Amino acid sequence: MGLLGFILLGVAISGAGAWAEVSTALGLSLVGWGGLLQVIDGATLLPVQAAAGEAPPVLHLGFLLSGVLVWLGGWALIAHGIRRAPESTVGASPAAGATLYPRLARYRDFYWSTLGAYGGGILLAELVLVLLQTVLSSGVPSTELGAARDAGGGLTLPPTGAFAISLVAAAMVAFVSGFIGASRAQRLALPEATIGVFYLGLPVPILLTLMERIPSLQLQLGYRLREVTYVAGLLGRPELAYWLTFTGLVLALVLGINTGFIAAGSGRVDLKLGFELFVARRHVAVFRPSLLLGTLAVLMFGIIPPLLVYFIIRAAEAAVERTRIRSLGLSDPLASSEALHRLKLREQSPTMMMTALSVGGVGVGVMALIIVLSVMSGFEADLQKKILGTNAHAVVSRYAGDLPEYAKVMETIRKVPGIAGQTPFIINQVMIASEGNVDGVIIKGIDPATVGEVTDLPQNILGGGSLDILYTPEKILSRAMPEEDDAPAKGGAEDSGDDIIRRAGKPTKPAVLPGIVIGRELAASLRVVVGDRVNVVSPLGTELGPTGPIPKSRAFRVAAVFYSGMYEYDSKFVYILLKEAQDFFNIQGATGIELKVFDIDDARRIAGQVVKALGGYPYRARDWGEMNKNLFSALRLEKLVMGIILSIIIVVAAGLIVATVIMLVLEKRKEISVLKALGVSDGGIVKIFLAEGLQIGVAGGLLGLFSGLAWCVFIEKVGIKLDPEVYYIPALPVRIEPLQTVLAVVIAVLVTYLASIYPALKASSVEPVEGLKAE
Amino acid sequence: MALLSIRNVFKSYFLHGKRIDVLRAVSLDLEKGELVSLVGASGAGKSTFLHVLGTLDAPAAGEVFFEDRSVFSMNDAEIAEFRNRTIGFVFQSHYLLPEFTALENVAMPALIQRRERAGAYAYARELLERVGLGQRVDHRPGELSGGEAQRVALARALVLKPAILLADEPTGNLDPATGEGIHQLLRDVNRELGITAVVVTHNETLARSMPRRLRLAGGQVTEA
Structure with missing residues (x-):
């Protein structure tokens, strides 16, 4: 009865837990556990209170009191709900006074040590996860304001790797504590597990979730927990990550509890399985070729075809068998009845x-x-x-302004291990106009000599073109003017396999314009081909007119067309020479430096190393994950x-x-x-x-x-x-x-x-x- | 020192919501090597008594001592091990495991003890030959006759040379001739191996042929 009561209790505690959460949402937060904690040792909890200081209602005496009342009321409700065995109405039995059978006499419902093992285990697992992850991936300067931190030796693993290792370690901790708790108690001890998880396991994920909501809490803890929040943020919804991880840890604890109970529930740890497997295999013969092959066939080909084949085979088999039994029976009826009996034995249960x-x-x-x-x-x-292929793995820039000293910076970056290539660039937004159309695009000034180290742009040029042609704009074959189109077509007729990269036959165009590389989709929408002239207009002109800055315009000639396979890039990116961009936008140096690293999963750490090598502020580095977060x-x-x-x-x-x-x-x-x-x-x-x-x-x-x-x-x-x-x-x-x-x-x-x-x-x-x- | 002592044991079972006290303060000593018959009316609690003796059922009060050790004070694993090593059961029905051959069934207690397979099978084969089933070792229980299956069950009960053999109407389902064969085997086993055997039976002739006779009636066990 006591056990039943406690199981009921365990179930009801979930009710109390739900209460706690509802109250949290209502602003009466911390009713479930915090109320008690604050009453019992409000003094020792000062740091937490300070952290939660921005949420005054929580600390308000009235709220606190009502929280405690609700909490106690919940427990009273639970206690009231426990069913009790009815008193015996008959007189004493003849056995009254005899010694109770010893195992029942020694029975205990609740073990504080087990509660400690379970609750402590889940809490410890959470702390292990948070701390280990921070330790493992510390030394990775993130991009927050402030100088780069000292790496100070230490392990510096990529964040996801650190998370994976810490998760495994934390799950082990949860598993082991569950195992120990259950094997000590020699039972599943559900009440202890429920109480442990609710009162000791829940605070950490709740705190982390609240951190997203309460700014002051974030101010207090956000910096220390940034590695944790970073990994959670990779999912876009950090709360989801916290609760999933928490669920995972609870699952590990549950697995540990069960394994501990099974291994030691009957009094001693016994992990041997030989005999049990021997019996189990006879009970369910799963690993039979017919069953495995049949299921595999269903999985591979759907349900109907294997079923048809099966029925055809069975029908044929049955027909053959019956013919055999019949012919057997014609000579000896008893033999045929025996064969029929055997056939029946083969039927499956x-x-x-x-x-x-x-x-x-x-x-x-x-x-x-x-x-x-x-x-x-x-x-x-x-x-x-x-x-x-189009973007760099990481970009180094200043927090504000351009990077005039990019050559020097590149020199420094070269020494950082793990860097596969780097190239300076200028980026800006402009309008591009052809005779047929106008479009807003992102223009990038590139260094053709090094851009190939970082992106796939050189390989993406269609028609076997090269970026080097940007250096020699006079060699760009300009296409004939539309009105001259009919006459000189002979020259280009031989190799006009491609509409876009048609080589025009008339190298007579006098004006030498700087080259521009545009994407395939953009070329299609602008209705231009290699050799056509386009105008690039920057709204941010430097000259002032009567109505404000006058947009600046410059003519370029399409030098090549690229195809990256990404629609957004093929329709939105155009490339010109770095030098042209410097002139056009009046920029000293470059906007930043694009980096390629050997291991893309390690980009974040290497970006951090680069910033460290550069001496921190005013430089910053963003990796691809962050840029496309x-x-x-x-x-x-x-x-x-x-x-x-x-x-x-x-x-x-x-x-x-x-x-x-x-x-x-x-x-x-x-x-x-x-x-x-x-x-x-x-x-x-x-x-x-x-x-x-x-x-x-x-x-x-x-x-x-x-x-x-x-x-x-x-x-x-x-x-x-x-x-x-x-x-x-x-x-x-x-x-x-x-x-x-x-x-x-x-x-x-x-x-x-x-x-x-x-x-x-x-x-x-x-x-x-x-x-x-x-x- | 008695091999098995029962002290002040109470046990009830419930029929249609009514408590029936089948054992009331029963105390009894069994000596090593004794051959004991237990008779009583149907429903008097003979099986329950045997189950308590064999630790399959816990008494409501009282204690069972094996060589002065309180059996029900042990934990679950120890009781299971005690049952495995010390007690052999033969029931009215053979209760062989249908998925296993006669040989595997006989060797089962040894396998439960995680003895090495080859040795267990060798001794099981020897025992099967002893009960006259040398040719039937690889047959499943479904392919054995009632008498054969009961002999396999007896061999299974003896495979670990237990100190106590508890037989609950072992011949209840058999014809008299086959039953007599089983009885003879029981007597031989008791004599040759010195196993203490308690045989519950309705067969008065058989009961009278045993050196010690017990009768269970009104919740009390008396010598008859």
């Missing part, structure tokens, strides 16, 4: 069917996850390639949400597994009792049925992995055509990321593990006497 369905369900989930995520990665990689964080968020949605398939499949294993448990009640009578402990029974669920999960995960990869390879090799007008990409891109793929399988196995826990516990609670009685 419904549990087998359920098993196959569950394997298939998990397989479908994993397969879908792998395919969709790989295609999304393909799009992301394609986008990244195109963006990084919204785009990539949107992509990542999309992928994450997609992953979560597709994981729902796996959760549904896990439901199937629960049903299958419960069916197994019901089917095997007698066997469970016998096994217990033969000396298998409760833990052993749990292990057997967990192994059965896990077998399904592993088989489904591997099948899904196999079929998912097969589909990805198919998409990659054979290709699925896309409409280039819409997607600007010829075929569906696929990129198989090993980590992500493995993660899909691991998630599936973890989910099936969690799903099998309930039926496995049910199995272990079968009383041997019950099963042996049921005849």
